[in-house]
Amino acid sequence: MRALVMIAALVFSAGAAQADRLKDMTTISGVRSNPLVGYGIVVGLSGTGDGNSGLTLQSMQSMLSRMGLAVEVGDINAKNAAAVMVTAELGPFLKEGQEIDVTVATVGQAKSLQGGTLLMTPLMGADGEIYAIAQGNLIVGGLGVQGADGSSVTVNIPTVGRIPNGASVERMVDSPFQDGDYLMMNLNRGDFSTAAATAEAINEVFGPDVAVALDGTTIRVRAPADPDQRVSFVGLLENIEVTPDPPAAKVVVNSRTGTVVIGGEVLVTPAAVTHGGLTVTVNEDYDVQQQATVAMNGDTTVIQPDEPIVTPDSQLYINEDPAKAFLFDPGVSLASLVDAINAVGASPGDLVAILEALREAGALRAELVVI
Structure with a gap:
């Protein structure tokens, strides 16, 4: 963790003097790209499609009717087909006839798109106009296997695939x-x-x-x-x-991972910091004594077990590390700040606490950002 902070600091320092x-x-x-989106059908799946999903059956019926075939929804089985959303980015200055990559993702119950073929799908822009037509065989980087007992293994994401150069541009966006x-x-x-x-x-x-x-x-x-x-x-x-101007002084803390990145322009005004730790360990044990009732029946002795008596036995251990103090002189730089915090063996949580305390004291010349 401390190495990560130091590496980030060196990157900031090196980048500050570099011309870009x-x-x-x-x-x-x-001059920018434009997002495109469309709804389509993938066919040719090996039993990993949507099955009896109403959305897919209705879509297939509509598609077949446009081809002059009269079919009922009950006559269609979509176990080898899947309803999908198709997305693409239309780059600037692309002309009619040029090709772009598309990404295909399931919207129904399909388990995998492996081996599927996307049928002709119009791709629309935010204005509702069609700018490209997508079609082709999918490349899927994941796989899913399911056994008869319900067990399954999934590698990566088999419900998302790509088609390189899978869409042909039909309309140019004015620039x-x-x-x-x-x-x-x-x-x-x-x-x-x-x-x-x-x-x-x-x-x-x-x-x-x-x-x-x-x-x-x-x-x-x-x-x-x-x-x-x-x-x-x-x-x-x-x-x-x-040569970009050095960025504003910031300390960025990722509260989920404990990562702390300190910018190269961070300075600290005179301040004294004391850091120590108190560790309390509690060990719980139980003393069990079995009770019994003894009865005499003539010459026979009968021993009847009773409920055991359980007595809690707790042991407490307290370990307090000696508090360590360090002093920041005026205008302390990033390297000195990291060295001082590393010297006391601060954990990521301790480091955040020290930085927050320095900010509240007005000694941290930087913005503290928590993401």
């Missing part, structure tokens, strides 16, 4: 990339100092007043109107290197 490309730090407004005189570049991590440094770095390459930082996240960049020149311009723009 704008390609890795920013996104261009409007504002070529519209207007400006491009809006958004920082992945908003920071006023980094935004100002980004605008300055762009102006050093392309000339003054080309880029203006509008706020802590967005930089407005004047771009060429000609489409070919704009693409080349963005190619150069993305490779400009900027």
Whole structure:
């Protein structure tokens, strides 16, 4: 645990002085992917389908009727078919005829999609329009086996599969990339100092007043109107290197796993901390004495067992570790903070308690975030 904290600290310290490309730090407004979703039927399963699920039977009847076949729901068995939801991401600038990957997941009682084939499924965007058509054989990374006695073994997730290049794009999403005189570049991590440094770095390459930082996240960049020149311009723009400003001082605590990450900018003002532990161990034992009733019948002695007498026997052991104290001088850095806490052998729970106490005392120059 303590090693994890120290490693995280070194990563923060090393990353603070490293220049990053704008390609890795920013996104261009409007240039993004769009989620697609559709409902379909997977067939060809080996008895692991939905069975008599009403949703699947109704879907199969509707599909067959569109093909000119008149069938009743009672004539259909869906043990080799499954109702599924199909999802995909339509990337920016994709044109008609290009292909994208799709993910298929069951919505009914199907146990596995292994060996299944997805039938033609329209994929719609948030506006309800169809943007792609999916179809193909599934690749499933899991498996499930069930015995006649009800025992079963499941490896990974057999109810979810993928179809690489399983959907063909039928409609292009309009992009504002070529519209207007400006491009809006958004920082992945908003920071006023980094935004100002980004605008300055762009102006050093392309000339003054080309880029203006509008706020802590967005930089407005004047771009060429000609489409070919704009693409080349963005190619150069993305490779400009900027050194991000160090992030705000934070201590992040994961309350579920006990993980504590301390940022490289964390400082501590003068403070004295005392840390000790009290351990109480209770051992419960019982003293059992068997009672009996003795009766004489002529020359015969009869011994009749009675209820035993149970006497609790508790033993308490108390172990108190000597309290250890350490002192933080003004402006103590992260390395000194970690070394001092490690020196007293603090557990993850103790570490959180120490950090919370330092924050309440006003000595911790950082934001304490619990996730």
